[in-house]
Amino acid sequence: MTVLPNFMSATVDEQRLARSHDDLAAFGRASRGGVNRPALSDADIAARQYLIERATAIGCSITIDPLGNLFMSLAGRDRSLAPVLTGSHTDTQPSGGRFDGAYGVLAGLEVLTAIQHAGIRTRRTIETVVWTNEEGYRFAPGCMGSLAFAYPAERERLLAATDSMDMTVGEAVARMRRALSDPPERPLGFPVSVFVEAHIEQGPILEQTGNKIGVVTGIQGKKRFEVTVIGEEAHAGTTPRARRCDALLAAARMVTALERWIWDAEDVARFTVGQFEVQPGSHAVVPGKVIFSIDFRHPDRIFLEEKSSRFLEICEPLAGGCTVSVHEIGFTPPIAFAEQVPQAVQRAAERRCIPWMPLLSGAGHDAQHLATVCPTGMIFVPCEKGVSHNEAENATSSDLATGARVLLDVLLDIANS
Numbered sequence: 001m002t003v004l005p006n007f008m009s010a011t012v013d014e015q016r017l018a019r020s021h022d023d024l025a026a027f028g029r030a031s032r033g034g035v036n037r038p039a040l041s042d043a044d045i046a047a048r049q050y051l052i053e054r055a056t057a058i059g060c061s062i063t064i065d066p067l068g069n070l071f072m073s074l075a076g077r078d079r080s081l082a083p084v085l086t087g088s089h090t091d092t093q094p095s096g097g098r099f100d101g102a103y104g105v106l107a108g109l110e111v112l113t114a115i116q117h118a119g120i121r122t123r124r125t126i127e128t129v130v131w132t133n134e135e136g137y138r139f140a141p142g143c144m145g146s147l148a149f150a151y152p153a154e155r156e157r158l159l160a161a162t163d164s165m166d167m168t169v170g171e172a173v174a175r176m177r178r179a180l181s182d183p184p185e186r187p188l189g190f191p192v193s194v195f196v197e198a199h200i201e202q203g204p205i206l207e208q209t210g211n212k213i214g215v216v217t218g219i220q221g222k223k224r225f226e227v228t229v230i231g232e233e234a235h236a237g238t239t240p241r242a243r244r245c246d247a248l249l250a251a252a253r254m255v256t257a258l259e260r261w262i263w264d265a266e267d268v269a270r271f272t273v274g275q276f277e278v279q280p281g282s283h284a285v286v287p288g289k290v291i292f293s294i295d296f297r298h299p300d301r302i303f304l305e306e307k308s309s310r311f312l313e314i315c316e317p318l319a320g321g322c323t324v325s326v327h328e329i330g331f332t333p334p335i336a337f338a339e340q341v342p343q344a345v346q347r348a349a350e351r352r353c354i355p356w357m358p359l360l361s362g363a364g365h366d367a368q369h370l371a372t373v374c375p376t377g378m379i380f381v382p383c384e385k386g387v388s389h390n391e392a393e394n395a396t397s398s399d400l401a402t403g404a405r406v407l408l409d410v411l412l413d414i415a416n417s
């Protein structure tokens with residue numbers, strides 16, 4: 001009889017993982033079956049309390065850092081080695097789904113539970129982390145907790161960020177720490193051997209191709225701009241065409257031209273104008289001012305820089321007597337993950353005969369900041385019709401468990417190396 005390696009006895013429990021998702025979705029449950037759980041809100045605190053109780057019950061120790069990032073640690077044999085980290089986030093968009101972020105945390109907890117139930121003691125400590133404020137809608141910027149972890153010098157600036165009620169991140173974190181009975185503090189940026197984040201794909205490709213695991217190779221880059229078009233307010237009934245400087249018509253021409261400028265036959269570039277503000281906003285006044293946003297994403301930094309360097313040049317000839325200015329307000333460079341984690345994910349999928357494919361992440365994730373401090377990777381699982389940031393977001397229990405099994409293998413592999 002062949003003796004199976006020890007870790008073969010650790011087993012992911014599909015039903016337990018599905019119940020975890022039901023449990024967590026109760027905190028901040030929204031009216032159409034989704035979740036509204038702003039970062040550091042009462043619902044987020046209650047969700048973290050639930051996770052702490054689950055983790056404590058399997059012998060994990062709990063720590064928290066100055067940004068409120070929460071760590072649930074299953075101790076390894078050699079405490080002098082840097083731990084292996086997995087996890088994601090518990091905050092959601094205002095009408096978010098049950099799986100975005102939650103899956104990465106709950107898959108991490110499931111893996112710790114499976115390892116503990118199997119009586120395995122890994123060489124390195126394995127920790128499941130909840131990163132604070134990934135979505136970035138209560139406090140800006142998003143991916144705040146992981147950003148502070150990777151760049152501790154940013155700590156004071158990030159703690160001073162405020163929500164719409166003028167509460168700072170620092171105050172919200174202090175409030176959460178009191179509610180969670182003040183877990184021991186951990187510094188930002190402690191050494192980490194590897195970070196692995198499991199996540200729903202938030203796109204349709206795995207479902208369309210019938211693959212069950214996305215081996216994520218990197219995260220595309222993003223540039224954000226604010227474009228301001230200034231015309232002249234005038235009477236809608238009396239001003240002839242030749243006398244108008246209509247900021248809205250100029251802005252509309254610009255949006256169309258920019259979309260055409262970025263257009264690529266391969267459909268890799270992502271161009272979105274998601275905010276469009278018209279002033280003064282009266283039906284009887286020719287618009288005097290328009291401000292619109294551009295969210296522009298692509299995996300190639302050169303493409304992002306070359307295309308966006310000509311935005312103003314594209315807009316100016318279309319201004320029709322108005323003035324136009326283009327301001328860059330954010331840049332997240334593309335990230336290519338180092339080979340170690342993607343290769344471990346691929347090996348684990350192959351060993352279990354699970355159909356997999358390489359994928360690039362279209363969305364931003366906490367993994368993009370961790371990738372700057374340690375070898376990092378992500379495991380994507382299919383989500384129904386690619387729908388995410390939507391209460392209808394859905395994933396099957398079986399696919400979630402498949403991803404958690406791959407995560408288990410990868411973490412054991414690395415934690416025992």
Ligand SMILES: [Zn+2]
Pocket residue numbers: 088089100101134199
């Ligand atoms: Zn997410």
